[in-house]
Amino acid sequence: MTLVDTRTPNPDYFIAGATGDWEMVIGLEVHAQVTSESKLFSGSSTRFGEPPNNNVSFVDAAMPGMLPVINEECVRQAVRTGLGLKAKINKRSLFDRKNYFYPDLPQGYQISQFKDPIVGEGEVYLDMGDKVGEVTIGIERLHLEQDAGKSIHDQHPNMSFVDLNRSGVALMEIVSKPDIRSSAEARAYITKLRTILRYLGTCDGNMEQGSLRADINVSVRKPGGEFGTRCEIKNINSVRFAGQAIEYEARRQIDILEDGGEVVQQTRLFDPKTGETRSMRSKEEAHDYRYFPDPDLLPLEFDDALIEELAQNLPELPDEKQARLMADYGITKYDAGVLVASRASADFYESVAKGRDGKLAANWVINDLFGRLSKEGLDVRTSPVDAGQLGGIVDLISSGDISGKIAKELFEIVWSEGGNPAQIVEQRGMKQVSDTGAIEKIVDEIIAANPEQVGKVKDKPSMIGWFVGQVMKATQGKANPQAVNKILREKLGL
Numbered sequence: 244m245t246l247v248d249t250r251t252p253n254p255d256y257f258i259a260g261a262t263g264d265w266e267m268v269i270g271l272e273v274h275a276q277v278t279s280e281s282k283l284f285s286g287s288s289t290r291f292g293e294p295p296n297n298n299v300s301f302v303d304a305a306m307p308g309m310l311p312v313i314n315e316e317c318v319r320q321a322v323r324t325g326l327g328l329k330a331k332i333n334k335r336s337l338f339d340r341k342n343y344f345y346p347d348l349p350q351g352y353q354i355s356q357f358k359d360p361i362v363g364e365g366e367v368y369l370d371m372g373d374k375v376g377e378v379t380i381g382i383e384r385l386h387l388e389q390d391a392g393k394s395i396h397d398q399h400p401n402m403s404f405v406d407l408n409r410s411g412v413a414l415m416e417i418v419s420k421p422d423i424r425s426s427a428e429a430r431a432y433i434t435k436l437r438t439i440l441r442y443l444g445t446c447d448g449n450m451e452q453g454s455l456r457a458d459i460n461v462s463v464r465k466p467g468g469e470f471g472t473r474c475e476i477k478n479i480n481s482v483r484f485a486g487q488a489i490e491y492e493a494r495r496q497i498d499i500l501e502d503g504g505e506v507v508q509q510t511r512l513f514d515p516k517t518g519e520t521r522s523m524r525s526k527e528e529a530h531d532y533r534y535f536p537d538p539d540l541l542p543l544e545f546d547d548a549l550i551e552e553l554a555q556n557l558p559e560l561p562d563e564k565q566a567r568l569m570a571d572y573g574i575t576k577y578d579a580g581v582l583v584a585s586r587a588s589a590d591f592y593e594s595v596a597k598g599r600d601g602k603l604a605a606n607w608v609i610n611d612l613f614g615r616l617s618k619e620g621l622d623v624r625t626s627p628v629d630a631g632q633l634g635g636i637v638d639l640i641s642s643g644d645i646s647g648k649i650a651k652e653l654f655e656i657v658w659s660e661g662g663n664p665a666q667i668v669e670q671r672g673m674k675q676v677s678d679t680g681a682i683e684k685i686v687d688e689i690i691a692a693n694p695e696q697v698g699k700v701k702d703k704p705s706m707i708g709w710f711v712g713q714v715m716k717a718t719q720g721k722a723n724p725q726a727v728n729k730i731l732r733e734k735l736g737l
């Protein structure tokens with residue numbers, strides 16, 4: 244990879260050291276398991292959680308004489324992903340053997356793509372907020388490769404087992420350019436990439452199950468200077484761990500350099516218990532994989548028609564959806580960004596907002612519903628309040644039938660008891676009193692009963708709040724606040 248610096252150093256990201264400021268440089272290699280029924284070169288199932296060695300064909304077990312056959316759906320998924328990353332699709336690519344020995348790799352090599360990957364350069368956009376703004380992270384390449392099996396060391400006191408269920412499952416390795424400059428950007432990048440893959444339906448993005456994992460390359464330098472020597476932290480399986488590993492690793496490298504030492508290029512492991520990284524192997528111990536084109540596989544070739552077809556059927560992706568929600572519903576960029584974090588939440592919002600006040604709908608979906616859902620460990624798909632019910636609450640606010648305050652109570656009722664919001668309001672007498680005659684009567688009573696306050700309010704108009712409070716108390720919060728204010732001002736002569 245030829246390394247090009249595309250970024251202007253951002254002082255917000257600088258790390259203070261004893262010898263001045265430092266800047267991180269980060270590049271990620273993300274392994275994403277392809278969503279497909281069967282493996283990359285065999286018909287075995289990819290289902291997760293099966294009994295050990297249940298999903299193993301002769302090809303996956305590398306029986307002599309078995310031949311790999313490319314799974315067309317995996318190819319289509321890789322092309323879809325390339326299109327979603329606005330990347331160059333290579334109509335001709337090659338499969339290579341990456342040779343190494345490991346007990347869970349029965350072939351003695353992994354079939355991967357080395358020199359000629361299926362997808363070339365692309366881009367991922369990050370919105371890093373007001374200070375940093377929008378950032379473009381370059382994608383170097385995406386290639387297809389096989390996953391290995393799994394060695395199991397904790398089931399027997401003096402034996403290890405091998406489970407080949409994963410052996411041969413298709414992975415996409417997505418390699419970024421070294422364009423990332425902070426742990427926050429690395430977290431945002433993994434999150435955004437995962438969102439794009441989920442929208443595309445090409446990887447479930449489930450990091451706990453290992454469907455998405457990242458190797459993180461970290462180096463440090465003086466701001467804007469030459470790239471430093473990097474260390475690669477292997478197999479990070481959570482966004483939070485990625486942030487912790489980077490912070491630790493950058494500080495470790497800065498300390499070495501400020502002590503007059505040199506960073507040694509290494510592969511390192513992150514320990515979530517201590518938050519530290521430790522050396523796994525140095526560059527000298529690195530494997531020589533002896534890559535060569537797999538003689539069992541022809542070059543992978545397809546034509547423009549395939550790319551066209553997949554491009555035409557691509558779903559609306561998060562960046563486009565965000566722009567459209569802002570335009571269609573008049574909501575802020577920030578709110579739209581929250582809503583498009585998943586397709587399910589964006590769809591939920593649109594069902595609530597369609598034909599209603601988009602901003603009001605966004606407030607209720609994001610602040611009230613999402614706030615409550617995350618507190619309870621739920622998400623939009625398991626929400627006890629559905630889009631129809633939340634839309635009903637928004638309707639009652641818009642029509643002036645209930646106040647914002649009553650709406651919160653109504654939301655609580657719908658959340659815990661379910662039901663139709665309009666019926667609940669009717670049955671429980673929660674309607675806002677907008678009837679001016681009724682409000683006037685209450686205002687008259689309060690004025691008559693509180694001559695002292697009436698005397699004061701003329702000099703101190705802000706005291707009107709006290710009167711509003713009294714009216715609300717008398718009506719159990721059901722008086723329309725605008726009407727109350729208007730009548731009070733008239734009667735008090737303000």
Ligand code: ADP
Nearest residue numbers: 244268269270271419420421460462470471473
């Ligand atoms: P390899 O295949 O040996 O791991 P690559 O050159 O393909 O090496 O780079 C792998 C990853 O390391 C890429 O994501 C790239 O952006 C990143 N990278 C390369 N140089 C640096 C550097 N000096 N600091 C941080 N990341 C780097």
Ligand code: MG
Nearest residue numbers: 272458460475
């Ligand atoms: Mg690497």
